[in-house]
Amino acid sequence: MAELERDRVREYLAGHAQPTLDDGARAHYRERIAAQLKARNAVLVAHYYTDPEIQALAEATGGCVADSLEMARFGKNHPATTLIVAGVRFMGETAKILSPEKWVFMPTLEATCSLDIGCPADVFSDFCDQHPERTVVVYANTSAAVKARADWVVTSSIAVELIDHLDRQGEKILWAPDRHLGNYVRERTGADVLCWDGECIVHDEFKAKGILELKALHPEAAVLVHPESPASVVEIADVVGSTSQLISAAQQLDNPSFIVATDRGIFYKMQQLMPGKTFMAAPTAGNGATCRSCANCPWMAMNGLENTLAVLEDANGCGQEIHVDPEIARQALVPLDRMLAFGAELKRR
Template sequence: MSAQAKELVRSHLAHADGEQEMTREQREFYRERIKEKLQARDAVMVAHYYTDPEIQALAEESGGCVADSLEMARFGKEHPASTLIVAGVRFMGETAKILSPEKRVFMPTLEATCSLDIGCPEDEFAAFREQHPDRTVVVYANTSAAVKARADWVVTSSIAVELIEYLDQRGEKILWAPDQHLGAYVRDKTGADVLCWDGACIVHEEFKARGVEDLKAAHPGAAVLVHPESPASVVAIADVVGSTSQLIKAATEMPNDTFIVATDKGIFYKMQQLAPEKTFIEAPTAGSGATCRSCAHCPWMAMNGLENTLAVLQDENGCGQEIFVDPDLARRAMVPLDRMLDFGKNLKR
């Protein structure tokens, strides 16, 4: 990650504050008012697995969905509501708008972003691409619409290995952005020629192999579930490596009663909902308290709260938190997105 990108991440982190603590009565008031406003505005709420449990529960209770970034956008496209409230980070709102250009798309706050997105600015990425014109450009979903528009393919972690394997079999060399750990993982799994951009997720990069090993020694029957955005040393310890949806599936299907989970702890809401009899333990991170940048929870995801969600719904203009994507940019970004969607459909057949 460039020095400029690192400074941008630090700057965003300094302002990534969650909401103040509420009483149970206050939370219930906001929840009911949000449900009323969603109905009145012909709106549906979609939330990512990494948002706070209360936001995920609210999305489900109000007829929306909790999912990964691509499924959030798909759900929004297929739902008849004219307005989408996207609880997640900014690239998710952009993807939803690209797939549903006729709908209004709002977020509780446009300040909610992603270190992978920030760390891959369009101008720097364009220069990187120009240095390697012989490579097929594959970008992770965790990128801006502008970066997607410069790619040949967009990919999610759930199909990354299969897509790179497919391209490798066609003799194509890959330029991968922005997560270097996920890129290294698919390179290792496929043997493909993959050149990686220098980017990382501030949550997953903090997981440490030694801490996971110590925790596993204390819980010898536990299975280790790891997202491939984690460092290779953590991936090497895993019983299962996969996307958010794949890790949730593993937690419900594996016979173990205890799991050590190396991804954002927001995922525990869905895991505990689907497997209430099982125990889920956070994988240790590099620090704690003031020394920890994320402590296994994305600070930007935590910015999606009850108060700012209601504020957006109460204001016809969404308090200025509406997502806009230039139509020409959206058309160009849709090309690699369509390729991914078609590839994903074919995988399921």
């Protein structure tokens, strides 16, 4: 993303930060949200990168805390008639596409993603038209309109396996939007992958030099890296994987501590599952540099207790209902269903 665009995003988000609540206020909001979820036959689905308070509330009320693939599965299969999706907008759109008969709300529709912003549907469609011989695979972090242009949708948890599958069938790939993840799957599979030039503002800032310096201070620590990170960071990792895969790795490895190169919202689940281990955020800036995300997605941080309750208590969801054009939804459902079927098949292996 261009520097000017990053600065505009940062300036906007600075004025939309969630308020700090004291313990009494948080307890009050939790109680009211739980009551409203029950009254409206609703369930709260939250991503690992949201505030720990939101993740804990989702768990306590029978909801889900997961990566984007599991969020999609959970929302589709849950009997609730209303889904409250705490994450970023593409997750809400995916939930609506997979569950068109349900009401889908988000605490705020303004919570988006740098990968989504950096891949406009019209420009992307033109790019695809220039390479008609390629199979179009788009990351889940894209708009419904971009998904509608794709042959496959994929998440980081199944990206390598899917591209390897397509490569063995002799297909050439057009990949969007994260260039780091696209380059990673190309290196892992040897496939012919043409990448769109996009990046996540969180993962793009991790620095190999800073991680190595931190590792020198903590030689016992394993380095866990999300593949949306730059290649220099991926190269020094002990484990590379999606959010759910990094959590599993931390459980399976004997290391007492970990340097984690992904959004620090994941620490809630890691510390919950492994209270005896230490988790350190990977550095996002070198000497004299200033980070813009500081390992915390500013859009994920826009999901708070106050706006979650407001959506539930207002009959119209405060205007935060997800709507997807029916024709776009119909087209996007095809690659999304392929993703879910492929992911389910991998789990059975």
